[in-house]
Amino acid sequence: MIRSDFARKMMSNSVAQGLNFGSRWLLNLALARHFLEVEFGVFSFVYMLANLFFPAIAFGANFYLIHQAATFRQVGDLISSITISLLMFTLFSLLLLGYAVWDQQALDYQLYLLSLAIGLVWALHQALFCYLKGAQQFAIEVKSQLLGGCLMLMLVVAVWFGTIDETATVLWCILLLSLAPLVVGVRAVWPELQLQNLQLAKLWRDLWQKSVWRARLSYAWHDVFAIYLTNIPFIFLAIFSSLTALGQFRKAFILFMPVTLLPVVFSQVLLSKLSNKVLLADKVVLFRRSFLLTFPLLSLPYVLLLVLYPWLYPWLLNEQLTPESELVTMLVVITLWLTLLKTYFEVWITAVGRTDLRAANVTVVAILSSLAYIWLNSELDPAAAAWIFVLSNLAAVVLLQLICGWSYRQLKAKAVQQP
16 A cells, blocks of 8 residues: 555656646747747746746745655645745845846846746745645646646647747746646645634744754755756856857757656666665665666667757757757767766765765866856857866766765775674
8 A cells, every 4th residue: 555655646746747847848849949049049048047046936945845744734834935935036036126227238127027937936836736745645736737738838839830939928928827737736725724723923933033044045055056057058158158059059958858857767766775775785786786777778768869869950940950059969968868877876875875975076066167167258159068068977977986986985894893
């Protein structure tokens, strides 16, 4: 019964994430195919901002609310999280207003505000459904994502047939369509809100306790930093190059977005199995067997992409593959494959309880790659950004291998010393 229940919830969570991911991928593909390069560059920049604002506004709601709801099941935690998100949204709105007044040459303030509003809606959506997941209610998110996916497909059709061709219009549609899944979450928690005798004054006092913010800060820092690592090339291309170059670079990632789910799919299962092993020798045997069996199999899609991308690129994106875009696309595929390889060692280092070393590795790589982008400055272009991205991921893999070897020797020596 427990295994059946776990499998059912795991499937519900996977389906929900797949629906969300698939609808966004199709929208990005339609925009990359039908927008002009400059317009798609503008959209890529604003959409990147929304992805950066989202974890900052959520402020660690993801794992924090799941843990809290599973442990205490107090709807006041959800109310506090929503309040924090609204406060963060207000703060960023004021900061953006000040920036728009200071920099008259920047994009229209409406686009900045739309990216911020989309980030807020995503943050509220995450808070609601993370609370429900902590309460063991996984199926509700599937319904919300199914509704949101169907609505997003309507937007994809509108973009595909040229009905919508402006960034602001697309962003307004994303914002309005994202409200529908949010309503599903609100309806799910509404009876609990009505039955709960909330003391708003107490909730407001508890919100400003240092312990609450200190606990949330660690979660928020992790989420923001993870998003930053994913968007490093886009950030520095927008700063030092042009929005057109940003759009060109992002097209290669959109083309291969579905394959990025592979590391997520296997890593959670492998981590749970490794963590369940008590003896270090058993962990080593399981890791080695899993690596030798699954890594060649999971590498096949990347090999196929390296062979097929000269045909996929013009077919899916409706434009010719230039020598520069061919180089960028090839390097992106290699980078994604390195990410797959890196995930194995991240799972290992996590399973042996050394997540601090994993965080240190990511931090060092992020700082070094950021310095490389800054050093190139005005000479940065999509090809240079792709080279830095692939080399930084290669460095992360090599460093992780060294860290894993060192931690294994330390753990083995410790096991020998113990009676």
